[in-house]
Amino acid sequence: MAAVILAGGQGRRMGGADKGLIEYRGRPLVEWALATLAPQVDALMISANRNAGRYAAYGHRVLADTLPDFPGPLAGVLAALQAVEADWLVVVPCDTPHLPADLVIRLLGAAQLESVPLAVAEDGARVHHTCFIVRTDQRANLAAFLARGERAVRHWQAGLASTTVRFDPAGFANFNQPDDLQPG
Numbered sequence: 001m002a003a004v005i006l007a008g009g010q011g012r013r014m015g016g017a018d019k020g021l022i023e024y025r026g027r028p029l030v031e032w033a034l035a036t037l038a039p040q041v042d043a044l045m046i047s048a049n050r051n052a053g054r055y056a057a058y059g060h061r062v063l064a065d066t067l068p069d070f071p072g073p074l075a076g077v078l079a080a081l082q083a084v085e086a087d088w089l090v091v092v093p094c095d096t097p098h099l100p101a102d103l104v105i106r107l108l109g110a111a112q113l114e115s116v117p118l119a120v121a122e123d124g125a126r127v128h129h130t131c132f133i134v135r136t137d138q139r140a141n142l143a144a145f146l147a148r149g150e151r152a153v154r155h156w157q158a159g160l161a162s163t164t165v166r167f168d169p170a171g172f173a174n175f176n177q178p179d180d181l182q183p184g
Helices: 029-040 052-056 073-083 103-114 136-147 153-158
Strands: 002-006 043-047 061-063 088-093 118-122 127-135 162-166
Touching (some): 029 103, 103 118, 127 153
Parallel strands (some): 002 043
Antiparallel strands (some): 088 127
């Protein structure tokens, strides 16, 4: 079991800041995801297109997109799928610091129970398309999707047999703008 934390975006809504390195409650956002995922997987990677040295300092493999021009989260997923030998890849965004401690086991269990290559987190109100588990034999499918110029995570996922797993919405509060980081 492998996991990748997506931290390769341009952070446009955060004024261009590297979201994974933005502090939340005294720790960079990426540290929250690392702490939650580390006990749940065998290998962790960070998808990052800048500040590779800072991310590498966490002791995990850092992957840059293999496609040019920041084509979106799926480019980071593809780089991770191409880099792992595990059967399954868990994908999470760096800007979701309160991920469930049972995320991996529940996503994997649902995918295996339904015999599908993809399980996506949802909370009853919305699907969290960038928080999922995918069988790594889907790498060619994703490469072909991106080669067609497609970019939307939900559109790629719609082309795969899949299931969703319901979690408490609190686990998926994410931070897209500076005001999101303020105590509420």
